[in-house]
Each structure stands twice: as C-alpha cells, then as structure tokens.
C-alpha cells in the first residue's frame with residue numbers, strides 16, 4: 001500500500017528530496033573534525049527547521065494548558081493541539097477521535113496490552129508476535145501474559161529475514177487473542193506483507209496491532225485500507241520531537257476499553273463515589289499532554305506531506321540500493337538478512353570485528369551508525385549473533401553518506417587487519 | 418586517528434583476537450556472569466580460589482575487542498593475588514579508564530594495565546573495559562550476575 005499524503009499547501013517543493021538536507025540544522029556540523037554522516041535515523045531522525053520553529057513558536061506565543069481555560073492563549077493552545085490531532089488523522093486516513101496522543105510506540109503498545117489485553121486475554125490464551133519484533137512489541141505482551149496466565153508465541157522468519165507466512169498461519173489458532181506485528185523491522189529493514197498478515201488474522205477473528213514505528217516514516221499507512229485493529233508510531237522517528245507518539249485504534253475497541261490512567265482531562269465527572277469517563281480520545285489522555293510535542297509532530301507530518309511520501313520513498317530506495325551494492329562490494333562485509341522488500345535499514349557484520357568496535361572506529365570518521373542488538377534480542381538469537389552494525393537512512397541521506405560509510409569501514413578493516 | 422590508535426593498541430588487538438585464559442575452568446570454586454545490555458556483551462568468569470588467593474581465572478563469552486582484551490589481561494594479572502589485592506588493582510584500573518593515565522603519577526605501577534590508557538577518551542567504551550573486572554569482583558563476592566548498567 002502506498003498512501004499519497006498531501007498535507008498543507010505550504011512547504012518544500014515536491015520531488016527534489018536531496019535538496020531537503022539543508023532543512024536539517026543538526027546535519028550541518030563536524031564531529032571529531034569530520035563532517036557528520038548521520039546513519040542512525042532508525043533510532044531517531046534529525047529534525048527539520050520547520051519542526052524546531054513550530055515548537056519554539058508554540059512556546060513563544062501560544063503556550064497555555066489545553067481544554068481548561070477560556071482565555072485567549074488557552075484557546076490557541078487547544079486549537080494547536082487539536083489541529084495537530086487532525087493532521088495526524090489525515091496522515092493515517094483516520095477519524096481524529098480515534099487518534100490518541102501518547103509518549104511513543106512503546107507507550108501505545110503498553111496501553112493496548114493493559115486495557116484491551118486485560119479485557120480479552122485469559123488463562124491459556126495466546127498472543128502471537130513475530131521474531132522481527134522490537135522489545136517494545138514483545139515485553140508488554142509478556143507482562144500481560146504473565147498477569148493473565150497466557151502465553152506469548154513467536155512466529156518465525158526465514159534466513160532472509162522475511163516472515164514465514166505458512167508458519168504464521170498455523171500459529172493463528174483458536175486460542176490466539178491478538179497478533180502484534182511490525183510493519184518494518186528496525187533491525188533488518190524487512191518490510192512485512194502487512195496487508196496479507198492483517199487479512200489473514202482478521203479472517204480468523206484475531207485482532208491485530210501493527211507497530212508502525214519504522215513503517216510510518218518510510219511507507220506511511222492508510223488505516224482504513226489496512227483494516228488492522230491498532231496502529232502505533234513514534235513522532236521522533238518521523239522527523240518530529242521525542243516524547244510524542246500515536247495510538248490509533250478502531251472505534252469499537254476504544255469505546256469498549258477501560259481507561260488506562262486516571263487523572264485530569266480523561267473524566268467527565270468525579271465524585272468520591274464514582275467517576276465517569278470523558279469522550280474519545282480524551283478518555284485515554286489523562287493529565288496535561290505534550291502539547292508542544294503534538295504541535296511539533298504535526299509540523300513534521302506537514303513537512304513530510306509537502307515533499308510527499310512517495311517521493312521520499314523513491315529517494316530512500318535509491319540510496320538503500322546504492323548502500324547495499326557498496327557494502328556487498330567490500331569483501332569483508334556480510335549483510336544480515338536479505339529481505340524481499342527493504343526500507344530504511346541495513347544490518348551487517350565486517351569480518352570478525354565486533355560491531356561495537358566498528359561503530360567506535362567509524363564514529364571517529366564522523367560516521368554515526370548503531371551497533372548492538374537493536375532492542376531485538378530474539379532476532380539476534382535467530383541469527384546467532386550478539387550484535388550487528390546497522391546503517392539506517394532517511395529522506396536527507398545521500399550517496400555521499402554511503403561513500404563515507406564505505407571509506408570508514410575500510411579504515412576499520414585496516415585497524416583490525 | 419591518534420586517539421583511535423591509543424584505544425586499539427597492538428596489545429589490545431592481539432588480546433582481543435587471541436584472548437588468554439579463554440575457555441572453561443575445571444575445578445572452579447566461584448563464577449559469575451557479566452552482561453553489558455548496551456551492546457549484548459556477555460561473559461562468564463570462573464575462578465579457582467585456594468589459600469586465600471586466586472589460583473586461576475578463565476572466561477568464556479562474546480564481546481568486543483576491548484572487553485575481551487580486558488578479560489584476557491585481567492585473568493593473567495590476578496593469578497596469585499588475594500581478594501584485597503584484586504580490589505586494589507581494580508581501583509587502579511577504574512581510575513585509569515575513567516580519568517586516563519594522567520591520574521597515575523606512577524605509570525610503572527600500572528604495569529600491563531597501561532594498555533588501557535586510551536579508553537578514557539571513549540566514554541561509551543568504559544563499560545566494555547570494565548565488564549570483566551565487575552564480573553570478577555562479583556565472583557569473588559559470591560557469584561551472581563554483574564551488569565554494567
């Protein structure tokens with residue numbers, strides 16, 4: 001599914017994605033005396049000027065609490081916050097009432113586990129995840145399973161890093177109360193066939209949570225077309241600020257789910273005998289939210305929308321192809337996984353150099369890559385590796401970045417020769 | 418590149434590639450497991466203590482060059498030492514990797530540990546260098562899991 005998002009009339013001209021690098025102030029710096037080559041966007045993306053400005057602007061002019069004042073600033077802040085929700089809803093092709101602001105993908109998964117999960121999952125039930133999942137889409141389900149006497153079952157992948165759909169289908173039996181699956185693997189870059197997976201689970205009456213933390217920035221989503229039950233993502237991996245993310249869920253679930261946290265904003269009335277819950281989405285937003293974060297996220301989505309996700313995806317695919325070819329041309333490099341479809345990420349090993357040593361050496365060349373288990377230890381175990389090196393790409397990544405990476409790898413190979 | 422060559426000195430690269438005292442220890446009297454959650458490093462340290470002294474120390478596991486070299490050098494150095502002497506060596510080592518060789522007026526006293534003098538330039542790698550030591554201390558204190566977190 002490719003969602004064409006066109007948000008906001010103003011902003012950068014579509015098409016020429018590489019030109020957009022200049023919009024990211026943090027990219028224009030030297031580290032260890034070398035120009036920064038930022039290849040860790042899967043951990044968090046850099047932020048365009050438009051996002052930084054939107055946040056400053058909010059604090060400089062509109063700052064007030066939301067939904068509680070009648071004064072001008074409170075009205076403006078509320079408008080900005082609810083406007084941000086509307087922007088997110090457009091990005092997802094959703095109704096704004098079904099868009100819950102949370103801290104990030106992790107909090108969204110925990111919210112679903114502790115509300116929907118506790119209602120639905122009973123002793124002897126199963127929750128199916130996949131070997132590709134980030135810890136944040138595993139551990140909340142383990143906590144739920146432990147509390148309910150249920151079991152977490154992992155669907156396998158093949159050596160290429162693709163989901164084994166046959167095996168998944170066999171696992172989706174009558175005891176399964178939920179399937180939690182990622183749209184894109186943060187460790188291998190695998191794009192899962194998410195439409196087919198969702199359709200399969202739903203045909204058996206199994207609700208599906210889709211982790212869009214890595215998918216949203218590269219592929220986007222149309223939640224109506226996808227037909228999943230829950231979709232979660234983090235703003236900071238999509239050019240927005242940290243501390244803000246989104247849970248989207250089907251209306252019928254949100255209505256049936258109990259509140260998660262109690263406090264201000266989420267109630268309609270409170271007495272010491274009984275409190276009643278506010279309407280959606282406020283029922284799930286207790287306390288003062290990250291208002292500036294939501295404003296920043298909306299600015300990020302506007303920014304992405306103005307360039308166009310298809311243009312971004314095409315640019316990133318070209319850089320990824322070049323990176324894959326360049327890495328394969330280094331004899332010491334071994335790629336981990338060769339998924340049928342890839343987005344954003346390449347994981348690799350260089351000779352018998354430990355990824356941690358590799359990352360230190362290339363960092364001194366100005367090249368920022370990630371080394372470690374990428375919060376996906378079960379996936380690392382699947383490949384028998386304690387860690388991998390990972391280069392990850394975003395709309396501002398260039399072929400020069402790829403060249404700098406390969407040069408830095410050669411320097412590391414020399415140190416360890 | 419000079420800081421890099423300070424970190425990855427020949428001795429470290431050599432110990433990282435061909436660690437000494439690597440493999441299980443028969444007749445171990447104590448052991449501990451060390452984990453560095455940041456990078457997934459994992460080592461098991463086994464010691465044989467008799468007559469109040471470390472007779473032998475060996476390790477197994479996976480880790481980066483720095484953590485393997487540190488375990489390799491350390492397991493050699495602690496042979497014949499009492500727990501108190503090991504603790505004193507750890508303190509010297511700890512100051513070296515966090516503050517650098519400048520903090521040791523008497524460079525001679527560092528002995529073989531001096532090769533870790535470049536680590537302090539790389540704050541993210543201090544944990545790699547320290548993992549074996551934390552694990553050894555935990556083994557000498559009765560075992561368990563040491564973590565760099």
Ligand SMILES: Cc1ncc(COP(=O)(O)O)c(C=O)c1O
Pocket residue numbers: 042043103104105106107134136137182184185186211213214234375
């Ligand atoms: C696939 C995936 N899911 C979930 C998360 C968790 O996101 P956050 O830490 O922003 O909550 C990440 C972040 O690394 C991720 O890559």
